[in-house]
Amino acid sequence: MLCPTLPPNQRQVNAGKGAAKRMTEHATLSTAQLQKLATLSRLSFTPEALKAFGTEFQNILNFVTKIQSAPTANVAPLTSMLALTQPEMASHTPERPDVVTEPNQREALQASAPSTEMGFFVVPKIVE
């Protein structure tokens, strides 16, 4: 096989720790689970919209479950595109020197802000 495989000491890491659940164990999502996901995603849905969305979401999950049947035993996940396109760079992503290159652009950057005052972004109060 031409693709990288995991070193022996990392193989079957998924089987350990009990962290990975199999997709088949959660084939259907409850409304409460969807609502929790929406809250974590910082999105708000009406109950009707969430219900309609749930059906689409479920169809997509059913579709992507196909990956579970792919023959991936001992195949390492592809975690960096550089490993494919620029292998010599994969171990060390290039960095720029830590020097100031831009002038102060506060006014230009704040021009698209929803609310500013005296050069500051106005944000909702979070401390009572």
Place this chain on the structure above:
Amino acid sequence: MTQDLLTLTATQALTGLQTKQFSSVELTQACLTRLEARTHLNTAITVDATHALTMAKIADDKRAKGEQAPLLGLPLGIKDLFCTQGLRTTAASQFLNNFVPAYESTVTRKLWDSGAVCVAKLNMDEFAMGGSGENSAFGATHNPWAAGYVPGGSSSGSAAAVADYQVFAATGSDTGGSIRQPAAFTGLVGIKPTYGRCSRWGMVAFASSLDQAGLFARTTADAALLLETIAGHDPMDSTSANLPVPQWSSNLSTESNVKGLKIGLPKQYFIAGLDPQVAAQVQGMAKQLAAAGAEIIDVDLPHTEYAVAAYYVFAPAEAASNLARYDGLRFGVRVPGATLAETYANSRSHGFGPEVQRRIMIGNYVLSSGYYDAYYTQAMRVRQLVAADFTAAFQQVDVILAPTAPSLPFKLGEKAADPVALYLEDAFTIPVSAAGLPALSVPTGTVTNAAGVLLPVGAQLIAPHWQEQRLFQVAHAWEQLRGPFTPPFQA
């Protein structure tokens, strides 16, 4: 006269400017007039005629002084996810309806530095999420070949504007097929170069391990010329490659020969679900290339069938992370709520369209605690397999030939109700994106659909990393074999 100007290729237009047959102001005005007359196609989100004509005048003045630049005075369209300093950039999202960038994307800066003129910021699927152009907060774009049909997506406005002769070429971005599929649907050449060939600096991010800038043009020579301008290393994008940019366009005349070239046909791309007319077009192209001296070889890409499912795990995962920055505090819309969390949720739900919200939810789900390994890690293993398929195939062949899209352009609304049906439209482009390979869609010809509508078909050429020259070489040779092909000019 206007039609004569607008139907020039970019290369011809540049020659005309050089030989002073017309000015950039004349060309730009012709484009602006065309855009104004064809607004029903909804190709553009923002047109700033004053800005365009000012750029054109500057180009004309430079030329009058004897200055030279590769694209001096050439009017172009820009997909509306490339940030343009001082010119509204929306990514076709309500969230960015009033966003005016304080900086310029590297790709567009390179175009302006080369003398090009910005005519319009072009319509697209919101945040580049879609394959039909219907997911735009600014309304769907129509295919100039047939009103009521989609031009493909996500670079819908770019494809339609070039095919409708509103601009001479346009930028696009391709994450899972967003340049190649609309190029096929509108009868254009569309190039997605190798991941890392162009800088992503200043492009509104969708999925950063896949996003890549590219171009729409009416000929391979135009695409090659423009790619030379936008490619190259940029310190602002650590994934942009520090490699020399070949002179693709000047290599075309001498290297456009397919004799002895090994061209692979992947059997997994000629499957049930592929439109028979599309299959026949691509097979016909293979036969003609074989008659011209190419060797056609069947190749195996055995993990193709898993690629789309894997993509709809890792691409939304990246999207959910990238779109976390849209909080309504520093830029974009803000819809106040009783708490900070409610302000975030209100702003995001007001600003994002349904497909974007869908992908954020999917992305956060597959990255969530307990499901990460089962979905995300597994999808990245599949991605490794898909990439390895291509590595193996390129040990046998120089370039791979396949259909660009499984179907002909379809009607607006036809696939809008079923996200998964639309996702499968990208079945032949996604594997290439997953592997970061360069690919180009070139028109094969036209067919008539069941309703009697004349529509274009595109074939996809795929090369190993950094071998864009092979794509241009084969596409250019194919253009000679196929003969002239241009989208119809609708008066």
